[in-house]
Amino acid sequence: MIARIIRIISKEYTLMDDKENRYDAILTGKIRMQMKPAAGDLVEAVRLDNRWVVEKILPRRNKLIRPSVANIDQALIVMSVKSPDFSPALIDRLSVLIMSSGIQPMLVVTKCDLGIEPDFEKRIEEYERGPMQVIRTGKGSLDPSLAGILEGKISVLTGQTGAGKSTLLNELEPSFHLATQETSKALGRGKHTTRHNELHPVAGGLVADTPGFSSLDFSHIAAQELASYVPDFLPYLGQCRFNDCIHQNEPGCAVKDAVERGDIPRVRYEDYLQIMQMIQERKERYL
Ligand SMILES: Nc1nc2c(ncn2[C@@H]2O[C@H](COP(=O)(O)OP(=O)(O)OP(=O)(O)O)[C@@H](O)[C@H]2O)c(=O)[nH]1
Ligand SMILES: [Mg+2]
Ligand SMILES: [Zn+2]
Structure with a gap:
């Protein structure tokens, strides 16, 4: 069978097939040595001694590390x-990180x-x-789209x-009740309500309700x-005077x-310059 984690x-894996049937499964030792499976992985599983065993992880299109979702x-x-x-x-920092992982970003403005x-x-x-x-x-005005x-x-x-991530999913799928908590409490304790990585069936799709993050890392980006x-820059790339322009101090940009x-928007450009500076300062420190 082919199913998704x-x-x-x-060491317990829950698989779901395309008819939304769920199966408990374990891994063969061989896979455990090779790679770490993630939620979102498509796998081949077989029935062995009355249990489902994952034998193979199919090639991934992309993979995030935090959260670990493929x-x-x-x-x-x-x-x-x-x-x-x-x-x-x-928003601008997150969308850079998302785009750099080969994933399409979208903005949901809540409250x-x-x-x-x-x-x-x-x-x-x-x-x-x-x-x-x-x-x-x-609250009470969920966008139907x-x-x-x-x-x-x-x-x-x-x-x-x-x-309001968990709240959003609860409103979309009233049948499950993800834990939410008062913002003041969440911020005050510096802890997140949502802890583990799991894909929830919501509105005919699968959604990872990930915890808020504590740091952003741009070290993999040149x-x-x-x-x-x-995204706002894309129509203009390749049109600068210098083809190695990083849109900082170059003329003809x-x-x-x-x-x-x-x-x-000027704000978008200023945010870009700030991220650029973070990347450049790190480079200098490591020279
Ligand atoms: N007024 C109002 N309050 C909201 C809305 N969405 C969420 N809240 C409240 O904001 C608080 C935090 O919401 P959560 O859904 O727990 O936030 P989260 O993004 O899942 O937070 P973490 O799991 O800690 O990352 C809760 O008290 C919610 O009731 C909204 O659209 N309007
Ligand atoms: Mg949450
Ligand atoms: Zn330029």
Whole structure:
């Protein structure tokens, strides 16, 4: 049988076939030596001595390390308008990390029922005009298009603790009850409500409700490739005077020109420069 790993708890694996039947399984020793299976992996399993045994992991399309999920179709950046505050810098950092893993990012703006500061409203509209898909949600006003976006796909939710990731999934699929907690408590204790990595069947797709993260690592990204991970920059790449332009101080830069014309939001460009600086400073330190 071919099935997908949807949960791993130490050595116990839960598989799901395409009819949403679930099976408990273990690994053969051979695989255990070769590679670490992840939620999202497609596997071949056989029935041996009354139990399912995973014999082979099929090739992966992509793989995230934190959370450990393979074959991801899209990542939803979940960002609240309030508590915690809306943060374009965080969205831009996350979308770079997501793009650099070969995964499509999308933005879900939560807690819109709490009211949106005019300054944040401007920032949200900049994303809406850009290439990333944006969805606004709030308590009791779930955007119906979200279900269609998840259908038939493997999605990962990412975002700060308290942004409303688990709440979103509970609203989409009222049959399960993921633990949520008061933001103040979550922030105060510096702990996340959501701990383990698991794919949940939601709206005809599979979704990883991952914990909020504690650090962002850009160390695998070269200065030269950073711009290709910024969705707003893509139409302008290859049009600069120098073909090794990193859109920082170079003359004849098509990205900077687009910023001056207002075709790329200035905030997006400033966030790019900050990430670039993080990459360059690390390089210097290690020279
Ligand atoms: N007003 C309002 N509150 C919300 C909304 N979404 C979530 N909340 C509240 O925000 C708090 C945190 O929500 P969670 O869903 O636990 O947040 P999370 O992103 O899963 O957090 P971690 O699991 O810690 O990463 C809870 O008290 C929710 O009730 C919303 O759309 N509107
Ligand atoms: Mg959660
Ligand atoms: Zn340039």
